[in-house]
Amino acid sequence: MKLYNENNPAPNPRRVRIFLAEKGISIPFVHIPMRQGAHKSPEFMLKNSLGQVPVLELDDGSTLSESIAICRYLEELHPAPALFGEDAWQRARVEMWTRRIEFGLMSRIGAVWINTHKYTAHLGTQYKDFGEASRDRAVKAMHWLNGELQDREFLALERYSMADIVALTTLDFGAFIGIDMPAELEHLGAWHARVSARPSAVA
């Protein structure tokens, strides 16, 4: 088994790296230099027809893309600690929160990235007005998240889960492209400090 990975600040490969660190699993990485377009090479497109990393490849050559699908697969092979939850309700809660972060926050931060950032300008037309509106919406989602976190330590469960990994990688990517968490969001800030203090966060 090996993982095609890129060690840039992109949130999706980092989700898998943090997940592996939390599990204490080690998988050989194959570096895909995205700045050189290696993820769009004909060879790599055979592994993922969308040309995206990460991709997990099994020893028989089967491939799996989408960071959450990869982590979910690895969770079944290495059940402890359970990062997707320990029973049906917990697993549903982790799923709900993972999706809330992806659709409510990541999609907006991604829209800022694609439509306003200098690093993505060469990829195609940027819709600047839409991108700037997405920035405001991302910050609005952070305010919502701050309210949700006012009475608990982690997003989905009483302990750390995949949903926290998704939120951490999303917010850190937002900061990388200049969308900072407003300092007055104390519950979100405390949560961010808590999950960033875990050894896995350096992954």
Place this chain on the structure above:
Amino acid sequence: MKLYNENNPAPNPRRVRIFLAEKGISIPFVHIPMRQGAHKSPEFMLKNSLGQVPVLELDDGSTLSESIAICRYLEELHPAPALFGEDAWQRARVEMWTRRIEFGLMSRIGAVWINTHKYTAHLGTQYKDFGEASRDRAVKAMHWLNGELQDREFLALERYSMADIVALTTLDFGAFIGIDMPAELEHLGAWHARVSARPSAVA
């Protein structure tokens, strides 16, 4: 247990209705009239702070939102037929394909809906150029999907799965807002006819 639902063409509540029909499960529905803004009422926002349907409510008052989280929870209570896959690899495949459809197709169709449609004009600023570009990108994703379906009957597995439900509800919603599948996409068309012929598709 009850499900807060809206019988409009929105894809997310329909996912759950088709899932229930495939499983042969019956849950009492509570109708949330979205045109009257019932999903944004203070009362409903206590059930889902994002003000979206569907929401599953348990007898103890616990609530769960996000259509896929709801279906995943119900899958654990009613395992057969397994719509999320029967082993670790199948479950990973279903997850991968569900996400590919959501991020590659649904996000674009949603962007057309929010940014160009007359029914959503009252919700806020519409970024028309971005919306029209999203239309082209949605059609491009259909071409990609057509290629993926050239040698198989269903999206993720050798049989019908949650990924097919997500794709069906997405494409039908696209058609509802005027984004038709190009007629030349024969594999996608054949797949669409196949899944639409199932009794669950009327849900």
